[in-house]
Amino acid sequence: MRRADTAEEAAFRAEVRSWLEANAPAWAGQAGPAVLDHSVEAERAQWKRAQEWQRTKYDGGWAAITWPREHGGRGGTPVQALIFAEEQARFGIPGSFIDAFLGMIGPALIRFGTDEQKARYLPPMLRGDELWCQLFSEPEAGSDLAAVRTRGRVEGDELVIDGQKVWTTSAQYADKGFIVCRTNPDVPKHAGITFALIDMHQPGIEVRPLVTVRGDRHFNEVFLSNVRTELSNVVNGIDRGWPVTTFVLMNEGAFIGTNDQGRTSAEDLVAEAAASGRLEDAVVRQRLGVACVRDRVLGLLRDRLKDALLDGRAPDVDGSVLKILSAEWGHDKAATAVWLQGASGLLAGGDAPQGGLWQDQLLSRGSTSVGGGTLEVHRNGLGERALGLPREPRFDRDVPFKALKISS
Amino acid sequence: MPRELADFNLDEERVAFRDTLRRFVEEALPMTAVRGVIDSGVAFERDVWTRACDELGLAGIAIDEADGGQGFGAKELAIALGELGRGLAPLPLLASAGLAARVVAAVLGRGKAGEWLGPVAAGEIATLAWLEAGGDWDPAATALEVEGQGAGVRLRGEKHFVLDAPQAERIFVVARAPGSHCDEGLGLFAVEREAAGLSIHAQEGLDPTRSLARVVFDGAPARPVGEAGAAGPGIRRGLEEASALLAAEMVGGFQQVLETAVAYAAERHQFSRPIGSFQAIKHKCADMLIGFEGARTASDAAIVAIDEDDPDRAELAMVAKAHVGPAYVRAAIENMQIHGGVGYTWEYDAHLYYRRAVSSGALLGDATFHQDALVRRIAARRASTTTGATPAQGGRR
Numbered sequence: 001m002r003r004a005d006t007a008e009e010a011a012f013r014a015e016v017r018s019w020l021e022a023n024a025p026a027w028a029g030q031a032g033p034a035v036l037d038h039s040v041e042a043e044r045a046q047w048k049r050a051q052e053w054q055r056t057k058y059d060g061g062w063a064a065i066t067w068p069r070e071h072g073g074r075g076g077t078p079v080q081a082l083i084f085a086e087e088q089a090r091f092g093i094p095g096s097f098i099d100a101f102l103g104m105i106g107p108a109l110i111r112f113g114t115d116e117q118k119a120r121y122l123p124p125m126l127r128g129d130e131l132w133c134q135l136f137s138e139p140e141a142g143s144d145l146a147a148v149r150t151r152g153r154v155e156g157d158e159l160v161i162d163g164q165k166v167w168t169t170s171a172q173y174a175d176k177g178f179i180v181c182r183t184n185p186d187v188p189k190h191a192g193i194t195f196a197l198i199d200m201h202q203p204g205i206e207v208r209p210l211v212t213v214r215g216d217r218h219f220n221e222v223f224l225s226n227v228r229t230e231l232s233n234v235v236n237g238i239d240r241g242w243p244v245t246t247f248v249l250m251n252e253g254a255f256i257g258t259n260d261q262g263r264t265s266a267e268d269l270v271a272e273a274a275a276s277g278r279l280e281d282a283v284v285r286q287r288l289g290v291a292c293v294r295d296r297v298l299g300l301l302r303d304r305l306k307d308a309l310l311d312g313r314a315p316d317v318d319g320s321v322l323k324i325l326s327a328e329w330g331h332d333k334a335a336t337a338v339w340l341q342g343a344s345g346l347l348a349g350g351d352a353p354q355g356g357l358w359q360d361q362l363l364s365r366g367s368t369s370v371g372g373g374t375l376e377v378h379r380n381g382l383g384e385r386a387l388g389l390p391r392e393p394r395f396d397r398d399v400p401f402k403a404l405k406i407s408s
Numbered sequence: 409m410p411r412e413l414a415d416f417n418l419d420e421e422r423v424a425f426r427d428t429l430r431r432f433v434e435e436a437l438p439m440t441a442v443r444g445v446i447d448s449g450v451a452f453e454r455d456v457w458t459r460a461c462d463e464l465g466l467a468g469i470a471i472d473e474a475d476g477g478q479g480f481g482a483k484e485l486a487i488a489l490g491e492l493g494r495g496l497a498p499l500p501l502l503a504s505a506g507l508a509a510r511v512v513a514a515v516l517g518r519g520k521a522g523e524w525l526g527p528v529a530a531g532e533i534a535t536l537a538w539l540e541a542g543g544d545w546d547p548a549a550t551a552l553e554v555e556g557q558g559a560g561v562r563l564r565g566e567k568h569f570v571l572d573a574p575q576a577e578r579i580f581v582v583a584r585a586p587g588s589h590c591d592e593g594l595g596l597f598a599v600e601r602e603a604a605g606l607s608i609h610a611q612e613g614l615d616p617t618r619s620l621a622r623v624v625f626d627g628a629p630a631r632p633v634g635e636a637g638a639a640g641p642g643i644r645r646g647l648e649e650a651s652a653l654l655a656a657e658m659v660g661g662f663q664q665v666l667e668t669a670v671a672y673a674a675e676r677h678q679f680s681r682p683i684g685s686f687q688a689i690k691h692k693c694a695d696m697l698i699g700f701e702g703a704r705t706a707s708d709a710a711i712v713a714i715d716e717d718d719p720d721r722a723e724l725a726m727v728a729k730a731h732v733g734p735a736y737v738r739a740a741i742e743n744m745q746i747h748g749g750v751g752y753t754w755e756y757d758a759h760l761y762y763r764r765a766v767s768s769g770a771l772l773g774d775a776t777f778h779q780d781a782l783v784r785r786i787a788a789r790r791a792s793t794t795t796g797a798t799p800a801q802g803g804r805r
């Protein structure tokens with residue numbers, strides 16, 4: 001049960017609130033509709049806004065609450081981070097992709113990085129001065145990330161990278177990237193991978209935006225030829241990138257699990273249906289009832305994750321449960337909303353009710369059902385990790401990478 | 409299951425209480441005993457119930473001390489029900505403590521119901537007769553009218569689907585003042601087992617571990633419980649609490665189903681590998697876990713809301729009852745499927761859990777019923793918020 005604040009927490013919350021009152025950006029509380037504008041200009045404006053807000057937080061000492069002070073953090077607790085996130089949401093300030101990469105690569109550098117790497121990369125990351133992207137997936141390495149083929153070779157004191165990445169979120173806006181590449185094909189797949197930090201502004205990098213189902217340019221193809229980075233930018237050593245990679249993926253999972261910026265609520269649909277008289281229809285009540293129950297259950301599950309955090313316990317519900325339900329139920333709710341619009345459900349964008357909000361959500365299922373690991377892969381994880389079921393027989397563990405069969 | 413599902417929201421004392429109950433059920437009512445009860449056609453073994461009451465104080469666990477009980481909360485009763493649900497234990501705990509006692513306490517007010525609840529706490533079995541032949545879950549649909557007034561009223565008519573009636577010492581009956589409608593005029597009346605004009609006819613249940621009966625009143629004398637005609641709100645509140653408690657009972661059975669399925673998937677081999685390594689089976693198990701996490705989270709929230717008298721408790725009870733039932737049913741089906749041919753035998757227990765899941769999913773209102781009620785409530789709440797009235801809302805939203 002989401003308990004009441006302790007005196008100390010209440011004091012912290014008050015401090016956060018008064019700071020937000022003084023510093024919240026002018027656009028706070030009106031972030032909604034802008035998200036539906038998928039033009040490049042709108043995306044640029046979003047980034048600019050997010051960067052400015054990150055800077056404001058940094059100046060106020062709120063950029064990374066749980067990070068140690070020596071790395072520019074506040075040295076605070078996860079509970080304080082939760083309180084800040086709650087208050088920020090209350091002010092109508094949605095999270096941005098900055099939060100996502102901060103939560104993924106930041107802790108990985110703190111854990112695996114050299115002092116030099118921390119000093120070089122963490123402060124501008126926290127200030128929002130440098131934007132990051134995750135260069136993991138490739139055309140032939142998605143769920144099977146350890147099959148990456150992008151080559152890395154050591155030349156003098158540099159790592160030289162050639163290959164292709166794909167589905168790279170925000171690569172077109174990124175200044176830096178963290179990449180996994182194959183530095184040794186003669187050993188089994190997990191043992192020949194190197195994790196490195198690269199500068200995205202160099203001649204060998206070509207970024208081609210890909211248009212998603214929703215019509216935005218969320219992710220990109222990234223072509224790398226003769227891309228160079230100093231060996232001092234290798235994290236955890238040559239061929240020893242896999243532990244860093246799994247650590248990043250774990251952080252990504254945690255971020256997805258607790259992120260509860262639901263833009264839409266089934267209760268709003270009920271209120272609208274009541275106002276329009278549609279609620280007289282038992283079929284309407286039925287479909288809305290399903291959506292309302294699910295919204296509440298998902299909210300209670302998220303509370304449970306937060307409660308564990310508040311009590312300092314390990315979470316007792318697996319993040320994949322929330323990820324799967326968010327993706328599936330979020331989509332079903334949108335389908336109900338669009339159905340409820342009747343013939344207007346044929347429309348989209350500005351011609352549709354509410355600027356096409358629900359149509360947009362209907363079409364964005366893949367962002368959670370594929371991004372951050374597919375639902376199938378997460379179900380495997382639940383079966384194996386949470387329930388202890390046996391893995392599938394594998395043929396690729398102890399064989400040199402170069403001997404493996406990879407499609408195309 | 410290689411790893412015990414983490415105890416969720418239970419402190420040490422409650423874990424110990426849960427373990428005591430689990431041992432009791434395993435020892436006093438193993439599946440062989442449950443099968444015995446099913447084969448003999450009696451509703452349950454009275455002496456096991458007596459032991460549960462004498463040794464564990466089960467019947468009165470959540471009844472106020474002032475009413476003769478032990479004064480623990482709905483949480484403890486939910487734990488007990490969960491353990492009985494896990495073992496499909498045919499005992500009248502839901503009927504007596506989870507249904508009748510909750511309704512009586514809600515009608516009279518806690519601490520003012522000792523006359524009726526004292527005996528229940530001591531192990532006398534009570535049940536609630538509110539449903540009628542039409543099977544409408546809403547108490548407003550009550551048609552049975554009382555005859556006469558004051559202390560000397562009589563009942564003439566029928567109630568259906570009454571839990572554990574053949575063994576009950578006392579039946580609390582929902583009936584209405586002549587000519588009244590909807591919630592108005594609803595009253596609660598106690599009929600003694602020996603009353604003249606009372607006959608009880610067992611009904612065959614889809615779930616053979618839960619006793620159902622048709623109860624016929626032929627001018628049976630009854631005593632009003634509380635003010636006759638004004639019991640509507642109490643009855644509703646009691647039924648709402650019973651829904652949350654039944655959800656908790658289902659979660660106990662759900663956990664058993666999940667654990668059984670996963671254990672079998674890990675141990676049964678085909679094609680020289682455990683069937684649980686096939687994704688079709690692994691994903692079924694993962695989906696059971698997903699369903700289970702939602703179910704126990706929703707049920708726990710509803711139970712905690714009762715104990716905290718959270719203004720959100722009615723909605724949380726609806727959410728729990730609406731969500732747990734279908735998830736449990738799904739898991740019970742998949743458990744049978746994962747067991748292959750064995751899962752289709754009478755002898756194997758999987759179908760008993762399926763029967764229990766389907767029947768408990770419907771009892772006290774199925775998912776459709778509670779979803780509908782929830783939507784109406786939300787609409788009313790939202791309408792009152794927009795007109796400026798204070799919403800009766802808890803923080804958990």
Ligand SMILES: Cc1cc2nc3c(=O)[nH]c(=O)nc-3n(C[C@H](O)[C@H](O)[C@H](O)COP(=O)(O)OP(=O)(O)OC[C@H]3O[C@@H](n4cnc5c(N)ncnc54)[C@H](O)[C@@H]3O)c2cc1C
Nearest residue numbers: 134135136137142143167168169367370371372373374376
């Ligand atoms: C919105 C979005 C943003 C993304 N952002 C990034 C990013 O910033 N950086 C980055 O590196 N990547 C990113 N990705 C890529 C993402 O991680 C991959 O798309 C994902 O891991 C799946 O890989 P794939 O697309 O190659 O599909 P595949 O792995 O080829 O999967 C195809 C199908 O096969 C199924 N499948 C595959 N393996 C198994 C298995 N073992 N068991 C059962 N089914 C299986 C999958 O579930 C899927 O249905 C993003 C993706 C999306 C949609």
